[in-house]
Amino acid sequence: GENVEQHPSTLSVQEGDSAVIKCTYSDSASNYFPWYKQELGKGPQLIIDIRSNVGEKKDQRIAVTLNKTAKHFSLHITETQPEDSAVYFCAASRGYSTLTFGKGTMLLVSP
Amino acid sequence: GAVVSQHPSRVICKSGTSVKIECRSLDFQATTMFWYRQFPKQSLMLMATSNEGSKATYEQGVEKDKFLINHASLTLSTLTVTSAHPEDSSFYICSARGDRGGAGSYNEQFFGPGTRLTVL
Numbered sequence: 001g002e003n004v005e006q007h008p009s010t011l012s013v014q015e016g017d018s019a020v021i022k023c024t025y026s027d028s029a030s031n032y033f034p035w036y037k038q039e040l041g042k043g044p045q046l047i048i049d050i051r052s053n054v055g056e057k058k059d060q061r062i063a064v065t066l067n068k069t070a071k072h073f074s075l076h077i078t079e080t081q082p083e084d085s086a087v088y089f090c091a092a093s094r095g096y097s098t099l100t101f102g103k104g105t106m107l108l109v110s111p
Numbered sequence: 112g113a114v115v116s117q118h119p120s121r122v123i124c125k126s127g128t129s130v131k132i133e134c135r136s137l138d139f140q141a142t143t144m145f146w147y148r149q150f151p152k153q154s155l156m157l158m159a160t161s162n163e164g165s166k167a168t169y170e171q172g173v174e175k176d177k178f179l180i181n182h183a184s185l186t187l188s189t190l191t192v193t194s195a196h197p198e199d200s201s202f203y204i205c206s207a208r209g210d211r212g213g214a215g216s217y218n219e220q221f222f223g224p225g226t227r228l229t230v231l
Binding site for chain 1: 115117143151154155157160204209218219220221222223224225227
């Protein structure tokens with residue numbers, strides 16, 4: 001089955017800096033890679049996703065890149081703000097199979 | 112769009128009682144709903160997948176007789192924790208996926224806000 005590794009487990013940055021979270025996956029047939037933001041006591045919120053037919057996707061301060069050859073994808077947050085502080089999860093799936101999640105990254109943005 | 116609600120948001124019950132959690136897709140039809148369990152500072156653990164009108168598929172190690180799942184309509188799935196014990200205390204989260212080609216196409220899953228269950 002699919003295995004998703006996520007790094008780092010914690011990430012502390014200063015407000016205004018960029019943050020990068022990286023994930024690797026094992027199943028070369030995986031074709032959908034979402035990123036979720038989870039605030040304390042709340043459910044995960046889909047913030048951006050990418051499909052295997054593109055290499056990069058951007059939405060304002062958030063971008064995701066995908067390297068299918070290396071089987072890794074990354075989340076990039078620019079101009080970080082304190083409200084970006086949360087736990088971020090990457091996930092991967094093949095077709096309509098279940099999502100396999102990474103273990104999460106706790107991002108702390110200090111003012 | 113793609114809003115999923117859960118009720119209740121938190122529940123405290125006595126050991127031995129049963130608790131029902133509802134998951135609703137508010138603005139799209141969810142042919143498939145998923146139930147997850149999350150322990151503090153850990154990732155989401157898939158418990159089961161339910162398709163409207165059919166029996167749920169449980170992940171290995173999840174007791175189907177203890178965690179009863181019903182997906183009777185395209186907008187509602189319920190999880191009932193039967194004879195709850197303190198070790199069942201956890202954060203339960205549902206997600207919903209729509210029809211292929213409609214809201215939630217591909218494998219987009221939209222999560223509910225979660226239910227905090229505490230069993231005394």
